[in-house]
Amino acid sequence: MKLYYAPTLHSYKVCAVARYLDSPVEYVAVDLKAGEHRSPAFLAINPGARVPVLSEGGKSLWESNAIMMRLALLAGSDLWPQGVAQSDVLRWLSWDSEHFKPHAGAFYFEHIIKPAIGLGDPDPAALAAATPPFLASARILDDHLSGRQFLLDDRLTIADFAVAVTLPFAEQSGMPLDGFPSIRDWHARLEALPAWREPFPQSAQAPAA
Numbered sequence: 062m063k064l065y066y067a068p069t070l071h072s073y074k075v076c077a078v079a080r081y082l083d084s085p086v087e088y089v090a091v092d093l094k095a096g097e098h099r100s101p102a103f104l105a106i107n108p109g110a111r112v113p114v115l116s117e118g119g120k121s122l123w124e125s126n127a128i129m130m131r132l133a134l135l136a137g138s139d140l141w142p143q144g145v146a147q148s149d150v151l152r153w154l155s156w157d158s159e160h161f162k163p164h165a166g167a168f169y170f171e172h173i174i175k176p177a178i179g180l181g182d183p184d185p186a187a188l189a190a191a192t193p194p195f196l197a198s199a200r201i202l203d204d205h206l207s208g209r210q211f212l213l214d215d216r217l218t219i220a221d222f223a224v225a226v227t228l229p230f231a232e233q234s235g236m237p238l239d240g241f242p243s244i245r246d247w248h249a250r251l252e253a254l255p256a257w258r259e260p261f262p263q264s265a266q267a268p269a270a
């Protein structure tokens with residue numbers, strides 16, 4: 062089983078889950094800057110030319126949330142819980158994709174990705190546009206996390222890995238997190254996990270485009 066990754070946000074959560082579960086994957090680094098993801102060999106496993114991809118017995122699975130789910134299923138782990146809790150996990154994964162990560166990701170893109178790929182300084186207009194929806198979603202997240210250890214109460218799930226993925230870069234990306242103490246406390250609990258602090262194999266720890 063091969064896990065194709067690059068030191069980027071979507072690979073971050075998948076590699077963190079793989080490390081947390083000690084999944085028996087062979088890590089394959091994909092050099093995005095060199096355009097390896099556009100090679101015919103890579104397009105054969107993901108026609109969308111994106112990482113991460115899990116390749117298993119001749120079948121490839123792309124989309125980071127699906128890969129986290131698959132790794133948890135293979136490990137028989139409660140990170141992807143059974144029963145009614147599954148709909149709660151799916152709720153947070155969907156909410157993240159639609160309502161949180163696009164806005165949190167704007168801070169990450171403007172402050173971290175743009176300089177990394179030579180696109181210049183952060184665009185104040187883009188940051189101003191992202192701020193109100195970010196604050197509205199952060200309020201919802203903070204209120205929910207108040208009095209809880211994780212998104213599903215005391216249960217760590219792949220939803221935590223997904224929703225939190227921009228937070229290791231919050232300071233560096235100028236994310237306005239003042240006034241959201243429950244988000245900070247929740248992320249501190251994730252930071253206590255070695256798999257979260259250092260998700261990538263070898264030395265590929267720095268974020269890249």
Ligand SMILES: N[C@@H](CCC(=O)N[C@@H](CS)C(=O)NCC(=O)O)C(=O)O
Binds near residue numbers: 070071111112126
């Ligand atoms: N929805 C996809 C997004 C994957 C994605 O956007 N990956 C980025 C790196 S974080 C990528 O491979 N970008 C290559 C490119 O845009 O050329 C997922 O969740 O896996």
